[in-house]
Amino acid sequence: MSKHEIAVIPGDGIGNEVVPAALDVLNTVAEVHGGISFEFTNFPWNCDYYLKHGIMMPEDGLNTLQSFEAIFLGAVGDPAKVADHISLWGLLIKIRREFEQVINIRPAKFINGIVSPLTNPNDFDLIVVRENSEGEYSEVGGRIHKGEDQIAIQNAIFTHKGTERAIRYAFELAAKRKGHVTSATKSNGIFHSMPFWDEVFKEVSLDYPEARTASYHIDALAAFFVTKPHIFDVIVASNLFGDILTDIGAAIMGSIGIAPAANINLNGKYPSMFEPVHGSAPDICGKGIANPVGQIWTAKMMLDHLGQQELGQKVLTAMEETISNGIKTPDIGGNASTKEMTEDICRRLKK
Ligand SMILES: NC(=O)C1=CN([C@@H]2O[C@H](COP(=O)(O)OP(=O)(O)OC[C@H]3O[C@@H](n4cnc5c(N)ncnc54)[C@H](O)[C@@H]3O)[C@@H](O)[C@H]2O)C=CC1
Numbered sequence: 001m002s003k004h005e006i007a008v009i010p011g012d013g014i015g016n017e018v019v020p021a022a023l024d025v026l027n028t029v030a031e032v033h034g035g036i037s038f039e040f041t042n043f044p045w046n047c048d049y050y051l052k053h054g055i056m057m058p059e060d061g062l063n064t065l066q067s068f069e070a071i072f073l074g075a076v077g078d079p080a081k082v083a084d085h086i087s088l089w090g091l092l093i094k095i096r097r098e099f100e101q102v103i104n105i106r107p108a109k110f111i112n113g114i115v116s117p118l119t120n121p122n123d124f125d126l127i128v129v130r131e132n133s134e135g136e137y138s139e140v141g142g143r144i145h146k147g148e149d150q151i152a153i154q155n156a157i158f159t160h161k162g163t164e165r166a167i168r169y170a171f172e173l174a175a176k177r178k179g180h181v182t183s184a185t186k187s188n189g190i191f192h193s194m195p196f197w198d199e200v201f202k203e204v205s206l207d208y209p210e211a212r213t214a215s216y217h218i219d220a221l222a223a224f225f226v227t228k229p230h231i232f233d234v235i236v237a238s239n240l241f242g243d244i245l246t247d248i249g250a251a252i253m254g255s256i257g258i259a260p261a262a263n264i265n266l267n268g269k270y271p272s273m274f275e276p277v278h279g280s281a282p283d284i285c286g287k288g289i290a291n292p293v294g295q296i297w298t299a300k301m302m303l304d305h306l307g308q309q310e311l312g313q314k315v316l317t318a319m320e321e322t323i324s325n326g327i328k329t330p331d332i333g334g335n336a337s338t339k340e341m342t343e344d345i346c347r348r349l350k351k
């Protein structure tokens with residue numbers, strides 16, 4: 001019997017609805033498998049915790065998380081309670097940074113049974129490799145002066161190491177897929193970092209002569225996501241560009257509620273963290289209608305990471321069957337609740 005010890009942080013809003021749903025799915029696969037089990041340890045760190053303690057997680061929180069095999073997170077943020085930059089930097093981004101989760105992998109593909117807003121979304125199947133440790137997500141800068149003299153300076157950080165790491169990861173991933181890598185740039189408008197990004201992309205591409213490559217400015221690239229998503233295989237992007245592209249990718253699939261993500265620690269020093277692309281969705285929180293698929297697909301990515309690829313595939317198949325059989329939450333055109341959709345997925349796993 002192999003046991004996986006997982007730290008669970010549901011976080012805010014619908015994180016508390018979709019995380020329990022995904023844990024039900026994980027417990028179900030463990031039961032079906034018979035040879036593995038999960039031990040989930042719940043950490044109630046979120047904006048309510050902040051209101052009580054003045055911090056998003058305890059001082060020794062990272063120490064506590066360190067001993068787990070992986071972290072399973074829902075969403076962080078409740079702007080009615082705590083300003084987003086405080087809550088996210090105090091928990092989600094803190095974990096990404098301190099645990100050197102330098103790559104964020106975000107797949108998106110056409111799913112049978114979900115109506116995409118695009119007329120021709122077929123055969124799109126892509127992965128965004130998002131640089132996850134630096135770039136435009138930065139606390140470097142400051143504000144001075146008052147009133148109309150006030151100045152805000154925000155520095156983006158692009159290191160050779162971080163840029164190369166993300167680009168190389170994308171080439172390695174593409175070699176296992178269709179062999180095509182697209183670079184998201186903006187070297188026409190961003191004077192220093194993006195020409196640098198382009199240079200590193202060219203440099204790394206020399207090591208992968210079999211790979212086919214493309215490079216588009218992020219504005220055109222965002223439009224191509226909508227007009228011809230089928231041209232993409234692996235896209236490598238900076239932290240912010242990757243963030244935006246993956247909400248678009250999710251929208252093309254049919255809903256932000258179904259997109260998964262994995263924050264990967266590459267050096268093995270710290271656990272990786274699995275969370276869906278979406279946030280805490282305050283507008284639908286408490287209604288029981290949050291789509292659990294993003295969180296469940298994220299659980300599939302965690303299973304793959306834990307070496308349980310066969311189980312991961314089972315989860316994906318069950319999820320796709322549930323959707324194609326019309327058991328869908330309202331965001332993807334159905335009238336099922338979070339619970340009904342989850343139960344149907346679990347039922348299919350047990351078959
Ligand atoms: N990784 C994280 O933890 C993230 C946290 N956030 C935080 O979440 C809060 C809300 O942010 P928003 O910009 O509104 O983005 P959001 O992703 O929470 O919501 C955007 C829209 O998508 C819908 N949606 C999201 N997840 C859904 C699901 N599973 N099922 C059905 N519909 C879903 C929401 O109802 C809303 O209409 C903020 O505090 C924000 O900072 C936002 C994005 C990522």
Ligand SMILES: CC(=O)C(=O)O
Nearest residue numbers: 088092243277278279
């Ligand atoms: C915060 C956010 O939207 C993200 O990192 O995906």
Ligand SMILES: [K+]
Nearest residue numbers: 074075276278
């Ligand atoms: K999330």
Ligand SMILES: [Mn+2]
Nearest residue numbers: 243244247277
């Ligand atoms: Mn995002």
